[in-house]
Amino acid sequence: MADDPHNEAPIHATVPVVGAGLTFSSVTDKISSLVLKRKTPLWWFIGFAISFVLVQLLLLTITHLLFTGIGIWGNNVPVGWAFDIINFVWWIGIGHAGTLISAILLLLRQKWRTSINRFAEAMTLFAVASAGLFPLLHAGRPWLLYWMFPYPNTMGIQPQFRSPLMWDVFAISTYGTVSALFWFIGLIPDFATLRDRTRSKPFQIIYGMLAMGWRGSARHWHRYEMAYLLLAGLATPLVLSVHTIVSFDFASGVIPGWHATIFPPYFVAGAIYAGFAMVLTLTIPLRKLFGLEDFITMRHIENMAKVMLATGLIVAYGYIMEAFFGWYSGNIYERFMIWNRIIGGPYRGFYWALILCNVLAPQIIWFKRFRKNLLVLFLLSIVVSIGMWLERFVIIVTSLHRDFLPSSWGMYSPTVWDFSMFLGTIGLFFALLFLFIRFLPIISIFEMRTILPEAEVEED
Amino acid sequence: MPQIFHHSTNALAKVSIFGAIFILLAALWAAAELHRSSWNTGQWIERQQPIQFSHKHHTGDDGIDCRYCHTSVEIAASAGMPSTETCMNCHKQIWADSPYLEPVRASFRTGKPIEWIRVHDLPDYSYFNHSIHVNKGVGCSTCHGRVDQMPIAYQASTLQMEWCLGCHRNPEKFIRPENKIFDMEWRPENRTSQDLIEGRSLLSKYQIQKPDVLTSCSTCHR
Numbered sequence: 160m161a162d163d164p165h166n167e168a169p170i171h172a173t174v175p176v177v178g179a180g181l182t183f184s185s186v187t188d189k190i191s192s193l194v195l196k197r198k199t200p201l202w203w204f205i206g207f208a209i210s211f212v213l214v215q216l217l218l219l220t221i222t223h224l225l226f227t228g229i230g231i232w233g234n235n236v237p238v239g240w241a242f243d244i245i246n247f248v249w250w251i252g253i254g255h256a257g258t259l260i261s262a263i264l265l266l267l268r269q270k271w272r273t274s275i276n277r278f279a280e281a282m283t284l285f286a287v288a289s290a291g292l293f294p295l296l297h298a299g300r301p302w303l304l305y306w307m308f309p310y311p312n313t314m315g316i317q318p319q320f321r322s323p324l325m326w327d328v329f330a331i332s333t334y335g336t337v338s339a340l341f342w343f344i345g346l347i348p349d350f351a352t353l354r355d356r357t358r359s360k361p362f363q364i365i366y367g368m369l370a371m372g373w374r375g376s377a378r379h380w381h382r383y384e385m386a387y388l389l390l391a392g393l394a395t396p397l398v399l400s401v402h403t404i405v406s407f408d409f410a411s412g413v414i415p416g417w418h419a420t421i422f423p424p425y426f427v428a429g430a431i432y433a434g435f436a437m438v439l440t441l442t443i444p445l446r447k448l449f450g451l452e453d454f455i456t457m458r459h460i461e462n463m464a465k466v467m468l469a470t471g472l473i474v475a476y477g478y479i480m481e482a483f484f485g486w487y488s489g490n491i492y493e494r495f496m497i498w499n500r501i502i503g504g505p506y507r508g509f510y511w512a513l514i515l516c517n518v519l520a521p522q523i524i525w526f527k528r529f530r531k532n533l534l535v536l537f538l539l540s541i542v543v544s545i546g547m548w549l550e551r552f553v554i555i556v557t558s559l560h561r562d563f564l565p566s567s568w569g570m571y572s573p574t575v576w577d578f579s580m581f582l583g584t585i586g587l588f589f590a591l592l593f594l595f596i597r598f599l600p601i602i603s604i605f606e607m608r609t610i611l612p613e614a615e616v617e618e619d
Numbered sequence: 620m621p622q623i624f625h626h627s628t629n630a631l632a633k634v635s636i637f638g639a640i641f642i643l644l645a646a647l648w649a650a651a652e653l654h655r656s657s658w659n660t661g662q663w664i665e666r667q668q669p670i671q672f673s674h675k676h677h678t679g680d681d682g683i684d685c686r687y688c689h690t691s692v693e694i695a696a697s698a699g700m701p702s703t704e705t706c707m708n709c710h711k712q713i714w715a716d717s718p719y720l721e722p723v724r725a726s727f728r729t730g731k732p733i734e735w736i737r738v739h740d741l742p743d744y745s746y747f748n749h750s751i752h753v754n755k756g757v758g759c760s761t762c763h764g765r766v767d768q769m770p771i772a773y774q775a776s777t778l779q780m781e782w783c784l785g786c787h788r789n790p791e792k793f794i795r796p797e798n799k800i801f802d803m804e805w806r807p808e809n810r811t812s813q814d815l816i817e818g819r820s821l822l823s824k825y826q827i828q829k830p831d832v833l834t835s836c837s838t839c840h841r
Contacts (some may be wrong), residue, residue, distance in 0.1 A: 310647075313654055315781025354623070367623045372632065 178453030207593040213586020238571035243297040245551040250290030256434020257283025262394035289584035323407035330404040415496035416558030425477030432470035436543035468524040516546025665771040679767035696748040756794030767803040787833040791818035
């Protein structure tokens, strides 16, 4: 084999992004066999069953909610926003890593994105689906939610375009649409591969329909690459705009603790931070269970950890600036809010838990020893997810529970339905994810082929 | 490898792409039309009453003023429905033996009011007051149409919010002088520029608020 010119070890300036010895056919075989050939493993059934039970919990909660009203949740004046908005922002944030990986890293020609982009995009879609449920149901009468869209209605009025909640509707629906399109377009050549490789007639038809007649001709590829690039261009501003608009929900309000100019960049960084944490949480077990160490190498894991560290530091800067602004403003309400949030308020424990999870814990990524330890990274990614949830809790609940008038002060405590709704969306997210890893290639087959040493064209 | 799909499915695929757009647009258009149709709004649909009462006869032919029966229209939220005694003021003298009017006489004998069928039913979440409209230059026929030409009463307007707002946004186009409120023949709209000048002067005479007050949510939804 050593004198086989096709198997010569390529010379790379950096660590290769894929394992050694992979060829076009072995990559295709390995990834497509996860869907087509391998028997469904036991862990899949266990995982899917648990998620499915949680989905039922979600349906139960929604049914109870629709029959009774949003009074089943714990939020009430003065804390009018609580779990519903916390979870919405949390889920939307998680989605951002997928878009960043698939669009921005594509435009920046970061080849290492190829192993994880399909997976991360799926995560984005499912996170957006989970996120969308919360504002939909918080509206109280979700069957009238089409009122949020400007259409020629018989009421003779249009939605309030000056309200950031209105912008939210457009931001989230655009985000969902572009993410779904991007994911689907990316899947088309792989659908064709699956169509050609599966032996089962029904799956041939299903994959065949999804492949939309893909034959892999040069013209197909030419148009495909252009479409994919255009969609990447469309998706790129969304990474920044969606969470910016989500942050406007707060920043354009006059509540101390919300009304801060730092919110947009600070929210975007937090979103990417939370998103990469979730990608790590999902990738680490999955590459092990599917034996994908050659595709998702330590370089990927390390890169993601580094992105997490960088965005985590931006988020930490945001926390410092929030406190600084509160003091520097000289406004008694702002100062009280910061004091209440950090030092003297009833929810100060949440703030310090947030600092521990989001600021202190990730500092271990500076050390290569921890960066290379999968167990540590896995646990850390969960800690960061918890921290990002706490961040939204602190911003929303501690800002609201001390109103301008002390007579309106109150406390917030979630009900069992708040928790069941949250758990239910986690179940929905994982159930969709389990279906995805069973029926679709979790790594882009055709894009993987392009980054193999075999694909490097030698120029004489 | 054999073909999975027959060649004809290509056409199907192309049609489905265009179809998705056009079918969706057509469905939205149909929904919008249906929402405004009289099937949904009840506009133009004649309501049969327990007694064959003709507004055309009483108002148009006999010239009875609206307020003779709808007594509280100038002072209360509801225009008011006439009591049986109001009917009997005349009908104990004229048509006193008519079989058509037996339910009226029965009601008079027993004291049990006639159960008229409501023609204009605004939803309960909208606050509506007849007196403010009538006292500020909105005539009967503006909303209720030519009642003097209706043998059987029907709802002349859609009663949808866009219809309310049409006037609340541009009241000068619809208001009329005080002595024309109950005039059925008065055109319900000020169309000419001369009319509009008069309409604007009536706005200040009636002290009608600016449209941003008239169209504030809580003006009608309290």
